[in-house]
Amino acid sequence: xxxxxxxxxxxxxxxxxxxxxxxxxxxxxxxxxxxxxxxxxxxxxxxxxxxxxxxxxxxxxxxxxxxxxxxxxxxxxxxxxxxxxxxxxxxxxxxxxxxxxxxxxxxxxxxxxxxxxxxxxxxxxxxxxxxxxxxxxxxxxxxxxxxxxxxxxxxxxxxxxxxxxxxxxxxxxxxxxxxxxxxxxxxxxxxxxxxxxxxxxxxxxxxxxxxxxxxxxxxxxxxxxxxxxxxxxxxxxxxxxxxxxxxxxxxxxxxxxxxxxxxxxxxxxxxxxxxxxxxxxxxxxxxxxxxxxxxxxxxxxxxxxxxxxxxxxxxxxxxxxxxxxxxxxxxxxxxxxxxxxx
Amino acid sequence: xxxxxxxxxxxxxxxxxxxxxxxxxxxxxxxxxxxxxxxxxxxxxxxxxxxxxxxxxxxxxxxxxxxxxxxxxxxxxxxxxxxxxxxxxxxxxxxxxxxxxxxxxxxxxxxxxxxxxxxxxxxxxxxxxxxxxxxxxxxxxxxxxxxxxxxxxxxxxxxxxxxxxxxxxxxxxxxxxxxxxxxxxxxxxxxxxxxxxxxxxxxxxxxxxxxxxxxxxxxxxxxxxxxxxxxxxxxxxxxxxxxxxxxxxxxxxxxxxxxxxxxxxxxxxxxxxxxxxxxxxxxxxxxxxxxx
Numbered sequence: 001x002x003x004x005x006x007x008x009x010x011x012x013x014x015x016x017x018x019x020x021x022x023x024x025x026x027x028x029x030x031x032x033x034x035x036x037x038x039x040x041x042x043x044x045x046x047x048x049x050x051x052x053x054x055x056x057x058x059x060x061x062x063x064x065x066x067x068x069x070x071x072x073x074x075x076x077x078x079x080x081x082x083x084x085x086x087x088x089x090x091x092x093x094x095x096x097x098x099x100x101x102x103x104x105x106x107x108x109x110x111x112x113x114x115x116x117x118x119x120x121x122x123x124x125x126x127x128x129x130x131x132x133x134x135x136x137x138x139x140x141x142x143x144x145x146x147x148x149x150x151x152x153x154x155x156x157x158x159x160x161x162x163x164x165x166x167x168x169x170x171x172x173x174x175x176x177x178x179x180x181x182x183x184x185x186x187x188x189x190x191x192x193x194x195x196x197x198x199x200x201x202x203x204x205x206x207x208x209x210x211x212x213x214x215x216x217x218x219x220x221x222x223x224x225x226x227x228x229x230x231x232x233x234x235x236x237x238x239x240x241x242x243x244x245x246x247x248x249x250x251x252x253x254x255x256x257x258x259x260x261x262x263x264x265x266x267x268x269x270x271x272x273x274x275x276x277x278x279x280x281x282x283x284x285x286x287x288x289x290x291x292x293x294x295x296x297x298x299x300x301x302x303x304x305x306x307x308x309x310x311x312x313x314x315x316x317x318x319x320x321x322x323x324x325x326x327x328x329x330x331x332x333x334x335x336x337x338x339x340x341x342x
Numbered sequence: 343x344x345x346x347x348x349x350x351x352x353x354x355x356x357x358x359x360x361x362x363x364x365x366x367x368x369x370x371x372x373x374x375x376x377x378x379x380x381x382x383x384x385x386x387x388x389x390x391x392x393x394x395x396x397x398x399x400x401x402x403x404x405x406x407x408x409x410x411x412x413x414x415x416x417x418x419x420x421x422x423x424x425x426x427x428x429x430x431x432x433x434x435x436x437x438x439x440x441x442x443x444x445x446x447x448x449x450x451x452x453x454x455x456x457x458x459x460x461x462x463x464x465x466x467x468x469x470x471x472x473x474x475x476x477x478x479x480x481x482x483x484x485x486x487x488x489x490x491x492x493x494x495x496x497x498x499x500x501x502x503x504x505x506x507x508x509x510x511x512x513x514x515x516x517x518x519x520x521x522x523x524x525x526x527x528x529x530x531x532x533x534x535x536x537x538x539x540x541x542x543x544x545x546x547x548x549x550x551x552x553x554x555x556x557x558x559x560x561x562x563x564x565x566x567x568x569x570x571x572x573x574x575x576x577x578x579x580x581x582x583x584x585x586x587x588x589x590x591x592x593x594x595x596x597x598x599x600x601x602x603x604x605x606x607x608x609x610x611x612x613x614x615x616x617x618x619x620x621x622x623x624x625x626x627x628x629x630x631x632x633x634x
Contacts, residue, residue, distance in 0.1 A: 063515060065511055065514055065515055098517070099517035100517075102515060102516055102517035103517075105515075106515060106516075107511075107512070107515045109508045109511070109512065111508055114507050114508040114509065115508035115509055115511075115512055116509055117507075117509040117527055117530070117531070118531070119530045119531060120530075125509075128512075128513065128516060128518075128526075129516035129517070132513065132516045132517050132518045132522065133516065133517055175512075178512065178516075181516075182516070
């Protein structure tokens with residue numbers, strides 16, 4: 001593993017068993033089906049895809065909020081093994097080691113309404129990770145909470161209030177303050193702005209970027225809003241049916257997509273230009289049932305470029321340009337439309 | 343505070359709530375407020391009808407029924423409170439735990455409670471009293487155990503609905519252990535339904551305690567208990583019917599008050615139900631006037 005890599009995921013799988021009837025065990029829903037992901041320290045990598053493609057499951061599996069069925073999650077940890085950096089496999093850590101590691105990996109949730117306990121005041125919510133980890137005394141904790149609230153743009157006078165007294169954007173700031181309480185290095189942001197108004201989205205995205213610059217954070221940014229993704233990320237990974245179908249630098253993926261699915265996703269991004277003559281690509285049909293994915297390329301039933309080969313062979317993720325990889329048989333033949341910079 | 347304010351708006355609830363509190367006030371101070379010693383026998387004044395000296399008359403031994411009803415309030419309150427605590431303190435932690443953790447423990451506990459729920463409460467109580475022996479403690483264990491499944495179930499279902507909340511996941515992400523989550527988040531958020539269930543279960547406990555004592559399986563003489571007093575009074579029903587009045591009124595009023603107060607509490611804890619009971623009663627009354 002290269003020295004600038006913070007987290008490396010290899011062959012991550014999460015299968016949820018489906019059960020029908022009393023004793024008959026059915027097949028499994030392959031929510032995440034073999035994801036490889038390398039995240040460099042200090043970068044923002046976005047995971048995009050439509051609902052149910054497994055992006056949230058991937059993020060939660062990395063934090064072991066969901067137990068992954070298979071795979072290796074290597075993380076360069078400082079909390080485990082003293083001050084020096086130790087490479088640990090998150091997937092196999094014991095629960096006491098996992099508790100230590102949680103100081104370095106945190107999560108920001110999508111829904112700022114359900115993510116704050118309605119019966120706790122803001123000081124208790126933000127201070128909760130500190131209390132659980134037992135790292136500070138009560139007085140130190142209080143000071144730290146006020147410092148955190150100020151860092152996310154709230155005031156110390158908000159500390160004694162309850163979540164229902166805040167707006168969605170403010171609640172999301174509280175959630176961000178809680179994630180920052182343990183000064184983590186890696187944060188999974190699970191659609192952190194999807195539930196907010198567009199005007200508030202920009203504020204929260206900017207806050208996340210400022211905090212990243214200030215604290216040297218690394219983000220795994222899960223989203224479906226490509227405009228936000230384009231604004232915030234260094235690299236983008238596109239997921240379809242539990243797999244990454246394209247990954248690369250944000251610029252490359254947006255301007256020169258190499259996978260037809262990415263092209264379709266990009267064509268749905270609104271462009272603020274009434275004269276733009278871009279054609280919207282409409283995908284036909286639904287996402288296939290993830291417990292019974294189609295043979296060959298999982299995208300072929302909806303792909304307008306599909307050939308006989310696509311129906312039979314599963315394409316592997318391969319190089320498709322400088323700093324870009326895609327899993328498509330026809331990378332070389334196809335020229336796909338992206339979004340050009342203005 | 344908000345809940346108390348909303349509760350106070352419901353006049354019916356307020357009225358019966360005060361009566362219920364009154365019962366407990368009487369229960370706590372019973373030793374000091376009885377006009378006559380409830381155990382003092384005076385055979386020459388046996389089976390006296392109600393008078394200024396003896397409001398509810400006297401029983402066959404000349405004991406003052408009014409004083410005995412007051413002391414019985416204490417006995418009943420003690421039995422019901424302790425058995426309520428018994429099922430609450432055992433049932434709620436078990437229910438929360440299996441609800442949050444799920445899996446095999448959940449399945450086993452749920453099937454056990456299903457089995458207990460098949461039998462009528464009073465039948466379980468009788469079996470337990472037969473095993474433990476007729477006594478005050480026997481009644482407490484019997485009632486506590488018979489209500490245990492209800493409390494396990496309500497705590498479990500409440501925990502089930504809370505455990506998928508994101509703030510629980512946030513606590514897990516911060517490294518919280520499951521007992522910590524149960525204590526800090528789940529208990530916090532399920533206390534409402536449990537308080538309501540407790541108030542609504544109270545009349546059941548009272549009727550259970552009195553029924554067992556009436557059947558001679560509970561509180562033993564000479565200790566007074568409403569059911570036990572009714573049991574003694576039934577032998578003199580024809581020549582001293584006034585003996586049943588005191589315990590019967592106390593029992594009915596307590597059950598009614600606890601039910602009504604529990605209903606109001608339920609409504610004030612759940613804003614969605616607000617005022618529904620009033621709405622339910624009023625059209626019924628106006629409908630009756632219209633048809634007559």
